[in-house]
Amino acid sequence: MREAAKASESGLLDAAWVEKVERLSRLCAEGAPATHIAFLATAMLAKAVDRRADLFAIKPKHSIGNPNAFSARTLCHKVLVPLAAELGFSIGVTGREPLNNQPYFRMTRLDDATPVSDQEAFDYTRKLVRELSALDDEKPAREALRAFIAVRRRYQTRYTKLEDRSSVTPDQLVLAIMRLVNENSEGGRRAQAVVAGLMDVFAGPERVVSGRINDPSRKYPGDVCVRSIGDPNVWEKAIEVRDKPVAMHDVLIFGKKCVDMGVREAAMVVVSGAQQPLDVNALNQWANSFGIGLTIFPGWPSFVEQALFWSGEPKPDAARRAVGLIHQRLIAVEASPAAVSLWQSLVLSP
8 A cells, every 4th residue: 555655646647547536536426425435445455465356255254165255344444544544545434444334334245236325336336346356467456556546635635724714703604604504415414514513612622522424323312412521421412413304303302312311411403494493492391301401503693602602712713713623524524525615715714
């Protein structure tokens, strides 16, 4: 990997593989699971190490008797992920185990007809893997890997202290947030990143946990959670973020989850323009009966106002700091490059 990364800087790249990686990157940027990018890199690495690797036999326990089977999940987790971080290129996803996700988590082989959510991107990924499989030498596989690294370096967002170049006021911050979220929901990613960034302003990033979008795990009580100062194993606050209309029962289900997980302070941020009024009095009575606090934030202005007010610093300073923290959360939640670019254009001084 290190040799390929160094060679990718020479400018002598396989043009065909550059275009293929670019095409897959575009498909994933348009909504296909970015896990396909990580899988392609894993297949390239396997073939670049040993031409005999069976790129379809990605789980040895399901390929008994096949000496060329390999664990794609292990290779990705233990080699690709840490070296992508070290060498500065994006593999599309930020988790420690990218292939511990659908569709690769369920597969026994790459061609076992496991259902996928985006057929076009997956079919294209398999097409590229077949091309790699047909190679009878490690050298062309290494050339493909160099092209991958060169392309995906351009997709690696670089953190900058955006607040140092921003002069947004609290009111301007609200408008920027509304434009960011209204332009494209991205399945709730943008709204969740905003809430997490604002909670970072309030409590500090070390206390704020933001789960993955559509994560089936029940480890966290809400989309964004704040740990207690006194005991990091205790959730002080849990916040659910909805940019689609919610009904009373949605709030009650979330509140009950907080009750069951021992969270005493719950909130729901509802920012859809189509949201109908909720019976706040009835919700408060329900929450009181369980001994928890339940707050509904109807739109961005009220939530931003509260987060900045309780941040412990003057609101203008807190607003500027929120700019950089929301930027980092957009990347962490795997929002699209377009979302990050839009945020920068909305908040940076010309």
